[in-house]
Amino acid sequence: MKYTGFGVGTGVAFGEVLRMPDPLPEPADERATGDAATEYERAIEALRETGEALTARAATVDGAAKNVLESQAMMAADPSLADSIKSATEAGKTAERAVFESFSSFAEMLKSLGGYLAERATDLGDVSQRVIALLRGVPAPEVPSSDTPFILVAHDLAPADTAKLDLSKVLALVTRDGSPKAHTGILAAEKGLPAVVAVKEADSLLDGMTIVVDAAKGQVITEPSAERIAEAQAEIDRVAAMKAAPVEPGELADGTPVQILANIGKPADAERAAALGAEGVGLFRTEFLFLDSDTAPTVEKQTADYTAALAHFPGKKVVVRVLDAGADKPLAFLTEADEPNPALGLRGIRVLMKKEQILRDQLQALANAQAATEAKVWVMAPMVSDAHESEHFTSLAREYGLMTAGSMIEVPSAALLAEQILETSDFVSVGTNDLTQYTLAADRLLGSVAAFQDPWHPAVLRLIERIGDAGEHHQKNVGVCGEAAADPNLAIVLVGLGVRSLSMAPPAFVEVRAALKRVTLEQAKEIAHLAIFAKSAEGAKGRVVDALATRGVITTAVPVVEV
Template identity: 50%
Template structure:
């Protein structure tokens, strides 16, 4: 690794996936340039030009599907979703109409049709607005085929590198090879974007939201040090910094399935999973169980509701990986950022506040009932201990209705997600019915701070370090305590080792995260007593800002520096 004679320069962004690595920069190739506004020659057959658009879309779709078959977990899901968009008749038909009606060349027609589709999705807000990045990705790929240009995507280099880009489409992020791409930096994005979530799942240090002024200073071949915990990029790092990064990278920490504080208070360290493969990987990583089984991954991209038999098969695969252990199953969290054509209304003016998650049972109760029936059958076929919970519970009436319904199917342990402020504020009443709760910090933060968690320009608000969020989590735990009910956390906050100590101090009994985060959280948890966790929690909730809270807690945890966290 060749060093520059220049002095080290510190640049900053939003650290979204911890770790400290150094390497050369490789920038994403510029996107496909906008095709010229050109017309088809009068001698050309318009039908054949339209056929070229359809053929190019199918080529892109098949390429993405092939990549999806080689990917795993969330990466596979994202690639499959993008593949479906490549063959979306809304895009191809609109482009073909422009060819026939305006005689636009196919590449220009696709470009303009994609622009119209992206504008429509952006106007819907929330998850649909996030899909505009997918539209641009598919557009560029189709235009590349039509113009015989290089396919956009991640550079292919023989040596490991740090990827620098304006942003990464989900299809690109899903294909990141941690053996080659050892970290990434983007000028856009936020802590709860798809790219950030996948970076954490891959255990890959990542910094997002740097702004163009930072990314523009990083050139191919530059040696940089990426601190994904602090969100700091060091350009031209010195020898000492490089030695430390190399030494930290050589350490291998494992989790032995014995989560606890220094003084022996058990803290269940669980895994978030979406399918059987993810569950098996989590079990191999030592997870003490599953704190969040995202069942919607069994439903995504399905035009119709899966049969009960298909659901039983999918659920059984996850449960079988954890015999004798707890598996917390979240019922279908459809709507907003996860629309399903057979269940949700994508035209809602404000889908994040609309008929989503448990609320869909108001309109289509059969979908929930079929899911509960399938879960009961899957539990009977395995030795796992199923805990079932509903997302977006807002009132005591909803808590009672759901838990009664779950128990009517023989599911003995029934609870709720705490994602809506009202659920935290009224926790003492809701726990008269719910056996347990799990805090979804991503959505809770979004609703507390009134900041769309997918909007990079508000990324500074989208952190569970916000004292207002932490105070609500404490209120939820305080409401559960008189009833003897456990409260867990399954949002992204659980994977932050420093924040994990605060959550335990607030009264949280279990933490569920990507399996790769288990060793780090365990190591920090074992360095502090429960009383020290309580003191850290007091420091955090008494702080005026999220940054003050984070700084105050980290200052009391010297082990973070030792571990490179």
């Protein structure tokens, strides 16, 4: 049998299934036998212990996992939840039921907001399960242990569980629920763990079954033949050999250079990216300093953190995106809490132009960090819509001695006006996640329209072609920093459309470098031409795969979605 879902990464694995225990059942809605004060104290103590456990686990990991766990610990300490639990226990609910109802209510509120906040509803559910397990005196559902490697199958995997996966034992991950852009998918991509999520038939995968997980194709194969297992092993061996080879700069078969850069979220990510062969950083997300804070960080605090990240890239380019707030990343000190449609509201450079001192402080900190390191700092503005915004940002950057200033192209208006924007920017970088979302009018985190959230769509590719043409005309760099760059076949198409730097999660470096090395620039242009005249995303993928095969170029099959 062959089951399909959304692939994370391009890896392949095979092995025996080991299932995650099912979630705890919903607490009964019955009246408490104890008094309200006792039930409330029980719940608050369990919340405190859960928060402390999550904080302790966060101290043992780095990267996105640390951010997620720290965020969950803050959820457990949220006074609004405590107030809700108190009201429920005063109404006669048991501690378990009060916790369940309060967390469920908050989760529904986040889901109604959509986007990133909707995905955090899953994190709330995990915290709720842990608190209820403490109250019941039973273990919370945890990743099972095994003496031998296995493929983990679960309804969904909580961030706390994904963060602590033993990669010497867990070969791959399959979930029934979730999405590639929820925290499970993000953490799996960061670890380089093959995963297929949202597999509707995952409940039929039982302990001990042998399966093949093909993340590139978004497939789970049960009862695989000996030939299929041999193919999977050959692919695993091929990737292992590439990873063992010396790291070389990215280039095409004819020597055309294509920079392979890293996406990072905070200083700890920079060290790993450098170790895995990043030629620099194509997207340094600076939100890590601002999220979950009631006030903007000081210039001194920002300077210290930026310096720590830049120090890992002496002499190399580090593209820093200034604060991208709003939409699914609201900040109490910067954005409005009651925007009716924040994804189309005051976000990115729009809000920074209204609260300019926050932008000025960030530019000053980046200038300080540049002076303290040998990195080549490029700064860019998020969500630029037109040349007026790009011109304003460039002039501000110059004022602080940051001489390479660019614009992110994430909305169709900026793609259509790329010629004008490049007149006032030193470079542009395409954010394919948002560009796809806005081009196809499909929320990037909404599962019901996930099929539309595909950067292979010809409409998106044609916009990127327009941007690439503008870059060639002005002789300025066009990069892609959305995770579309991590798809080896799509990377070839992007280069054919005029992109000359690709930024991605570090585990994707090896596959993308290898794919680019197999085509010339002329071949990449021919293949891109085929893709932009397809009638659908799937049609574009099919045309490219066929064209590569015809030319004797074999790359890893294309993931269905980006992470």
